[in-house]
Amino acid sequence: MSIADIFNTKKPVVSFEIFPPKKNGVLVNADETIKSLKKLNPDYISVTFGAGGNSVNAMTWEIARSIRENFKIEPIVHLTCLSHSKEDIDEILEKLKKYGLYNILALRGDENPNAAAKEDFRHANELISYIKSRGDFSVSAACYPEGHSESPNLVQDTIYLKKKVDAGANHLISQLFFDNNFFYSFLDRARNAGINVPIDAGIMPLTSKKQIERMVMLCGASLPAKFKKVLDKYEDKPDALLDAGIAYALDQVIDLITQGVDGIHLYTMNNPIIAERIYNGFSSLIDL
Template identity: 55%
Template sequence: MKTSAIFKYKKVLSLEIFPPKRTAPIDTIYHTLDELKGLNPEFISVTYGAGGSENNDATLEIASAIKNHYGIESVAHLPCINLTKSEVLFMLEGLKKAGIENILALRGDVSSEFPPKQDFRYASDLISFIKQNGDFNIIGACYPEGHSECPSLIDDIRNLKTKVDAGTDQLITQLFFDNSYFYAFRERASIAGINVPIQAGIMPVVNKKQIERMVSLCGVKLPKKFITMMEKYENNPVAMRDAGIAYAVDQIVDLIAQDVDGIHLYTMNNPYIAQRIYAAISTLLAA
């Protein structure tokens, strides 16, 4: 099933997981999925590591298991900056054989370790290529605070419009911690004529190291109340975890009240945290 169709009749809850490290058995992710399936997500997305086609085996295997063993719609991430057209075609063929209809099409992060290949410069290039070579539902990424490499919010929304016009069927935001950025972004998108479903990407932060890494990678801004929370509980791991869960729940409650299309929960492969959040919001999603 193409996940964009689900938004027509309900608020969507989806989850993101990532394959285990290469040094860990792939079976470890199935223990995580055994616990996450009880949350009844509309779909689960599977990330794809940096470096090119050598990473696709785990992503494809896990996405196929989600779809064909667990009976949940799956989304395979596909970052193109380190892929050639032939490598993307190979991945598309594997997805077709597995019955997977949904792709999160990304440019991917530029890395000095893996020099970019030249076939795809932007996510919009990948999206157009996928549309020409298969009948997939395409999900795109978007950035409530603007992409870190974009000079202005106006340029950012123009780039997003190009991505949607290339064939994007729905959008998932980068994580954010201040809902006002999401509401302002949603208004800019509407003014620009972007009318596909937009899910809010929410990441519960449960330790200081995690948030410092996220700020470094994504450039997201931290509201004062979030910083206060982190400083208060950073030396108490259990309290920090519970405060991070509570903060994420508070964000989601407000987003649902403001009629968000859906929530995409970055689980960090931690079923306990996802289960706690789901217990707090499940009745709101169904209301």
């Protein structure tokens, strides 16, 4: 089933993101994590596309296939394009077809200062258009409630997002945010621009000071004054900060569901216990 089709039968859609796990630097099986997440009845699970070479990428496909075949959950596979040629993408798409994986989250990917980017794809909309020309794939794309860090302003950011949808993206997943007002303002901009595809709100619970600092550095998300007070009060108390981070994320989700968002996408960081605590706090608000 196409991810976009799920939104025709349920609202809000609930989904999780996981990544190929490692233990002592070695890629390991993700089935235990998926088994725990399955208990929460997700509508789909996304699997990130590794930056660590072919072994990580192959693990992404294997995890996605296991999600579909062993756990009967719809998977979506991340696919980046800066480091891939058209020939690379063709090879990947053939493997995805072989595995029965037809849902793709098409991303540009980050610039790698240690490796030259390929010239075939410079932007995600180019990858989306190419994938759509190569088979019956359902393509999702990313969106940024506070604007992409490289966008000069929110108007240009919205224009570029419209290009992704016009290229064939039929579903959007938002970058994480910690102030719901950013998401609501983004929704208004998107809908006014004629972007009418389903949009998932991406939520990540902040569970440690190190994680918070890393996320702010990577994605530029703003930390509201309310959360900064929580961080200042509990930064030296890991257990308390974990509880506060989960409570903050749950408050976000409850507000989003109350306002009628299309879907909730939890960035689990491969921690199903945290995902379960958040899910149990809002599960009574959704139609199972």
